[in-house]
Amino acid sequence: MSESPVVPKQNDAATRPGLIRVALQSPSFMIGIVLTLCFTLAALVSFVWTPFDVTQLVISDKLKTPSGLHWFGTDNFGRDIFSMVMVGARTSIAVALIAVSIGICAGVPLGLLAAARHGSLLDEVIMRTNDLVFAFPALLMAIMITAVFGPGAINAIIAIGIFNIPVFARLARGAALSLWTRDYVLAARVSGKGPARISAEHILPNITNLLIVQGTIQFSLGILAEAGLAYVGLGTQPPLPSWGRMLSDAQTMIYIAPHMAIFPGLAIVFTVLGLNLMGDGMRDIFDPKLRRAR
């Protein structure tokens, strides 16, 4: 009785027509995309060109307010803040990207494994270990790691990455559990396929949407975490610029040179906002139920 020739039933995003058209109709998604592209572009350009060299100290030019020459002004060592924000974008994106990759590469297989062995001791062990890791915020984890290995960008990446693992493991397990009860998974089991093969062929492709959306959100959280770690001095070390450290350097000068804090602060706000809007927009586009409601 579920057949209806009037309204064709469409279940999956991959085969639905007009995905791009829907994306264009969602203004918040478009704002998110544009913001994200701006910062990615700034990060990429910084590899080949910045207005000024970020390692060059020009003490005579220190604490200049924004002008035609120094768009965002200069800091207390006379470095160009616009150039530093560009290079800082590179650091932020690199740290967050690698951390999210660690989370996906370790978390998703763990989640799929737990779902495939649902109810077993292995499932319990994986998920309870996840809970344990989840109980420590990334910042605390980073402090622990730096206490042992010393501060640095690599250790920040590891700390944020470990924090991401339980997020993806839980998401993958939850989504996979509902797919394991589908008839097509039963049919695959009748065809003699084992849990590993079913997870790869039938489960993973059908949860990719969710993972992409969560990946975007985690990416923005990663940028925030990196800024936070750098702010307390546990992340990227000088002379490489980082948004978080620029903020902490600006703290003592906030009354003399507010532009030193404003521009890296705005960079963090807009990047995180852009990524979150993009993630929300993607979730709406991928989810046919939410889309119909609009």
Add this chain to the structure above:
Amino acid sequence: MALLEIDKLSLSIRDIPILRDVNLSVEAGQVLGVVGESGSGKSITAMAIMQLLPVGAQWTGSVRLDGRGLEDCSEKDMCGLRGNDIGMVFQEPMTALNPVQTIGEQVAETILVHTGKSRREALQLARQALNRVDLPEEQFPLDRYPHDLSGGQRQRVVIAMAIALRPKLLIADEPTTALDVTTQAQILKLLKGLVEQDGMGLILITHDLAVVAEMADHIAIMKDGEVVEAGETLDLFRRMEHPYTKALFKASSHIPVRNAAHVAERGQSVLEVSKVVRDYPLPRRSLFKAPGHFRAVDHVTLSINRGENVGLVGESGCGKSTLTRAILALDSVQGGEIRLDGSLFSTRGSGPDRDMRRHVQVVFQDPYSSFNPRHRVGRLISEPFFLLDNPPVGEERQRRIDTALENVGLEAADAQKYIHEFSGGQRQRIAIARALIIEPSLIVLDEAVSALDVSIRAQILDLLAELSDRLAISYLFISHDLSVVRAITDRVLVMKSGQIVEEGPTEEVFLNPRHSYTRELLAATPILDEALKAREARAQTG
């Protein structure tokens, strides 16, 4: 004057025409059966009467309830009518009730909204309404929650909500489709009784001709948004002027042509299930006691011969799905053994090896969740090749995919399409192709035609019968629908509470049931011919 009169109702949603010139009328105290296949517009007609139309819907024509035109009613007026003058019963009792409210509150809510009565009075009226639907106070106090009740009891609560204010008109949209046959018979009897007591008009929307033949005074047959034939029940079945009515009638009582003589010739047994036990552990009650278990399948023994079609019938919860999963070796068994083609397939503590799985395949009930939406049909139906040691490759593989598709009446070119491009009936054909492709000796059909419209169902049954005759495949046909089982099987097993209570050649069991449960099931099943005969007898005496 009729209670409800629909005159030339046309409806479109976003400029797509859905209904065209629908004329219906219901007298007080009478039952109008609206019959049609999915997409015929029968549910949207009900929604138009309730004025609960989706966004973008526009309608013309007139709907008059008790002389009052609904086209002039504002939304506020309609809120006064809904629940008060028009009640509605939905198909799915599991989702029609709010799980966090007691049944008393939910029935009282309608009363509180429409009358100025106090909470106490409303609860009293709710009690009366529940009594009227045979949920007596001793067993079903008002503070029960929906999860305490079975499906049939929940549907009674939904009916109590609909009739609490004694509406003039009750609309029941597939009220029994989700229920077992014995429960269906009880609910239908209840509805009929309420119509007679209250002088309500009842619109019974269903896909089942047998149900309306028993229940309805008038019938309207709908197809593609139009009423193709309408009239007094007996007259309509006698005349059957419209070809669609005839086709629907034929499809409802369709029996595929089978050459059953071959079964005796090929005497080898394909499946032998002996004394199989399947237990589910119950939650641990105490730290020091071993957790108990629920025995879903209790020492079941059955066998199927080559080319034989065996039916397994029973109500929901009788263990037939659990038995299916055990036979497919999806779950391990706690006792007994399952043999396929003579060799051990599954027994306590050991599952099957890959080679053995090749002998059995399965077709599921829901054609919409049976396929991974991201694969093409060619890849979907070739999935069982995984069971072969040397799966065919290249041209040979393509040839076998083409053959499998052609065997089920599709085209070789369909292998390149995605599953969402097919209708429910076509999807079920693809599911059969997937089961056929490695030429198993046994196919388990788990409610394989239950979700299909009658005309599609007839085609699939023909296809199954033809395949079984031609390829000597055995079927284990699991269903709650006795008429379908009767049409296609040679032998039937009746299951109740985890045990087989009766077994025998299909016709013998149906004509001469020995176990009381089988008799109960048969008596509850609406049968079109018998309902018409009974009606005719009544018409002559009365």
